[in-house]
Amino acid sequence: MTGTLTLVGLGPGDPNLLTPQAAAALADATDLVGYAPYLDRVAPGAAIRHPSDNRVELDRARHALTLAAAGRRVAVVSGGDAGVFAMASAVFEAVEHGPPTWRALDITVAPGISAMFAAAARLGAPLGHDFCAISLSDNLKPWPLVTDRLTAVANAGFVIALYNPASTARPWQLGAAFDLLRALLPGDTPVAFASAVTRPDERIRLTTLADADPAHADMRTLVLIGSAATRRIPGTDWIYAPRAVPVA
Amino acid sequence: MTGTLTLVGLGPGDPNLLTPQAAAALADATDLVGYAPYLDRVAPGAAIRHPSDNRVELDRARHALTLAAAGRRVAVVSGGDAGVFAMASAVFEAVEHGPPTWRALDITVAPGISAMFAAAARLGAPLGHDFCAISLSDNLKPWPLVTDRLTAVANAGFVIALYNPASTARPWQLGAAFDLLRALLPGDTPVAFASAVTRPDERIRLTTLADADPAHADMRTLVLIGSAATRRIPGTDWIYAPRAVPVA
Numbered sequence: 001m002t003g004t005l006t007l008v009g010l011g012p013g014d015p016n017l018l019t020p021q022a023a024a025a026l027a028d029a030t031d032l033v034g035y036a037p038y039l040d041r042v043a044p045g046a047a048i049r050h051p052s053d054n055r056v057e058l059d060r061a062r063h064a065l066t067l068a069a070a071g072r073r074v075a076v077v078s079g080g081d082a083g084v085f086a087m088a089s090a091v092f093e094a095v096e097h098g099p100p101t102w103r104a105l106d107i108t109v110a111p112g113i114s115a116m117f118a119a120a121a122r123l124g125a126p127l128g129h130d131f132c133a134i135s136l137s138d139n140l141k142p143w144p145l146v147t148d149r150l151t152a153v154a155n156a157g158f159v160i161a162l163y164n165p166a167s168t169a170r171p172w173q174l175g176a177a178f179d180l181l182r183a184l185l186p187g188d189t190p191v192a193f194a195s196a197v198t199r200p201d202e203r204i205r206l207t208t209l210a211d212a213d214p215a216h217a218d219m220r221t222l223v224l225i226g227s228a229a230t231r232r233i234p235g236t237d238w239i240y241a242p243r244a245v246p247v248a
Numbered sequence: 249m250t251g252t253l254t255l256v257g258l259g260p261g262d263p264n265l266l267t268p269q270a271a272a273a274l275a276d277a278t279d280l281v282g283y284a285p286y287l288d289r290v291a292p293g294a295a296i297r298h299p300s301d302n303r304v305e306l307d308r309a310r311h312a313l314t315l316a317a318a319g320r321r322v323a324v325v326s327g328g329d330a331g332v333f334a335m336a337s338a339v340f341e342a343v344e345h346g347p348p349t350w351r352a353l354d355i356t357v358a359p360g361i362s363a364m365f366a367a368a369a370r371l372g373a374p375l376g377h378d379f380c381a382i383s384l385s386d387n388l389k390p391w392p393l394v395t396d397r398l399t400a401v402a403n404a405g406f407v408i409a410l411y412n413p414a415s416t417a418r419p420w421q422l423g424a425a426f427d428l429l430r431a432l433l434p435g436d437t438p439v440a441f442a443s444a445v446t447r448p449d450e451r452i453r454l455t456t457l458a459d460a461d462p463a464h465a466d467m468r469t470l471v472l473i474g475s476a477a478t479r480r481i482p483g484t485d486w487i488y489a490p491r492a493v494p495v496a
Contacts, residue, residue, distance in 0.1 A: 007373075016272070019361065021264040057491065083368045089376030092488035096481045103484050109369035111361050113267065120331045121357035125255075128337030130397060132380035132406060141493035149378060149404045156400035157393070158380060233344045236351050240340035243305065245389035 003068035005105060007082035007091060008075045009112020010041055014198035017118065022110045029075035033064040034087070038077045047075075055139075057090035065094055065102050081114040085135050085163045115222040116161035119194035122204050124238035126190070126224055129245070131159040136166075136173050136223075143173070147180055154184040159230060159241060162223040166214065174214035174223065181225060185209055190226040190239045193217055206237050251316035253353060255330035255339060256323045257360020258289055262446035265366065270358045277323035281312040282335070286325045295323070303387075305338035313342055313350050329362040333383050333411045363470040364409035367442035370452050372486035374438070374472055377493070379407040384414075384421050384471075391421070395428055402432040407478060407489060410471040414462065422462035422471065429473060433457055438474040438487045441465055454485050 006025040011017035026032070029047045032039055036051035050067075052060045061076070068074045078086035088109055095102045120127045132153045138146060153160055165174045181189075187210030195203045195218070205216055209225065217223055232239045254273040259265035274280070277295045280287055284299035298315075300308045309324070316322045326334035336357055343350045368375045380401045386394055401408055413422045429437075435458030443451045443466065453464055457473065465471055480487045 011267075014269070016269040017267050017359065019259075019265050019267060021262070024264070081365050083365060083373045083375050085376065088369075088373035089488050089491045092372050092376075092479075092481065092486055093490055095484075095486065096479060096488075100483075103481060103486075107486075109373070111265065111365040111369040113359050113361065114365065117329050117331060117359040117362065121336075121359040124340050125331045125336035125357070127331050127381075128333065128340075130380070130382045132378070132401065133375075134378045140491050145405070145493055149406070152400045152404035153380065153406075156397045158397070158401075231340075231344060233340065233351060235348075236343075238340055238343065238351075238355075240337050240344075242341055243337045243388050245393055 002106065003071040003073065005064055005068040005074045005076065005091070005107045007088045007109045008077045009081040009110060010038060010077055010079055011113040012080060012115055012118035012198045013041065013196065017113045017198060019110065019112065022112060025075050025110050028073055030073045031067050032075050032077060033060060034077035038079050042077060057087060058094055061087065061090040061094035062098065064091065065098060065105065068105050069101060081112040083109055083111065084114045084133065115163065115197065116224065118197040119192065119222045119224055122194060122197060123192050123206065123224065125240040126159055126226060126230060128241035128243065129159070129229070130157065131161065133161045133163060135163045136177060137164040137170060138173065150177055150180055151184065154181055157227045157229065159227050160225040162225065165217040165221055165223045167219050174217050178209065178212050178214060182209055186228055189228060190230050190232050192224040192239070193221055194224065195221040197222065206239065250354065251319040251321065253312055253316040253322045253324065253339070253355045255336045255357045256325045257329040257358060258286060258325055258327055259361040260328060260363055260366035260446045261289065261444065265361045265446060267358065267360065270360060273323050273358050276321060278321045279315050280323050280325060281308060282325035286327050290325060305335060306342055309335065309338040309342035310346065312339065313346060313353065316353050317349060329360040330357055331359065332362045332381065363411065363445065364472065366445040367440065367470045367472055370442060370445060371440050371454065371472065373488040374407055374474060374478060376489035376491065377407070377477070378405065379409065381409045381411060383411045384425060385412040385418060386421060398425055398428055399432065402429055405475045405477065407475050408473040410473065413465040413469055413471045415467050422465050426457065426460050426462060430457055434476055437476060438478050438480050440472040440487070441469050442472065443469040445470065454487065
């Protein structure tokens with residue numbers, strides 16, 4: 001029996017945004033591994049469920065690889081895209097530092113609709129030109145690196161999607177990021193808080209950098225910060241990135 | 249009769265990566281609007297097809313909006329995600345500059361699997377930490393802005409996904425970008441050329457920045473450039489972004 005490991009991106013939550021590839025991998029799995037709230041999104045079936053707590057990504061990855069090496073068909077689930085601030089990095093990190101036999105395992109990454117694309121779709125087309133994605137968490141990187149990166153991309157005109165903007169353990173970072181950005185970008189730069197996008201309790205708030213209140217973000221929020229070029233269409237809640245940047 | 253306009257991201261090509269939301273919008277449309285090669289990917293049906301040439305995005309957007317304003321159910325198709333260097337920006341730009349009635353139209357963006365996520369899935373988890381997406385085309389922005397942005401993000405440690413890396417009309421830009429990046433990043437930084445990902449003629453080439461040959465890119469290629477932190481797992485073709493950035 002040959003085991004497999006598939007990293008499955010569940011998308012933002014709406015089953016209509018789950019790809020057929022991801023759905024097939026979930027249906028075929030003998031074992032489902034993931035953070036408990038993501039496993040709860042997977043429809044009931046015969047697979048054995050191995051829910052785990054947050055912040056134990058490497059343990060979870062090693063567990064999944066051990067199951068696959070023992071011949072199981074394992075699906076490791078993440079919200080959004082498994083490759084974006086999610087489980088795929090942890091699994092490959094575990095492969096590199098694990099037994100050499102893990103390098104020969106049959107591993108597939110099934111991509112998903114990432115939170116920033118689901119949020120952007122609700123807002124119009126804010127990611128229609130150069131953009132970046134930054135995790136605001138300083139659990140695994142030093143805070144000065146976060147501020148250096150924010151400064152670099154804001155000055156260079158990128159639209160910014162902020163993942164992990166806030167949590168109970170990280171209450172001040174988003175406010176510090178807004179303060180930093182207010183010194184670099186116009187006050188009327190569009191800022192959006194997109195929470196639980198496509199889920200029943202979805203909430204989208206569109207405001208400006210001058211007025212952005214970090215209290216509107218939690219663990220389920222994607223914060224999107226425009227550039228000086230980002231347009232809000234008057235009389236609507238649509239924002240978009242113009243396709244052309246004129247020669248100055 | 250009330251018209252609708254849905255911006256549909258077809259994903260990278262494999263029908264197993266088309267979301268159910270996108271499939272439903274295509275099935276429900278009375279009119280399909282898009283660049284001819286993308287329309288060719290849509291399964292035959294009763295909808296009227298309005299294929300157009302490349303580089304006429306605004307004309308195509310206005311045509312689609314005119315049809316929707318006349319009561320048609322219009323699907324505007326893009327490859328990948330409609331919001332990423334694709335038709336959504338053109339449609340909202342046309343809305344802003346068109347008749348005020350267009351601002352009240354029923355417009356939906358159906359997100360898709362973008363080329364960079366499909367490419368990343370084949371490669372491992374190269375987008376597992378902070379990353380950016382840049383269009384290398386200087387058709388609609390000045391080339392010095394492109395080089396400024398590449399410099400900013402390479403120095404700040406972002407992984408870089410390059411859209412529109414090369415075309416017959418833009419033969420030298422990718423080579424210039426590699427030359428610029430070689431002065432900023434280690435020569436062994438992983439570089440991947442991912443062409444026609446998930447389609448029958450898919451081709452993935454994994455190399456290093458020192459050895460990257462711009463001739464391997466064309467209009468159907470996503471070029472992915474790692475950071476100094478990007479790991480290639482020895483003995484494999486997997487690359488990934490470690491989750492943690494140590495304090496220097």
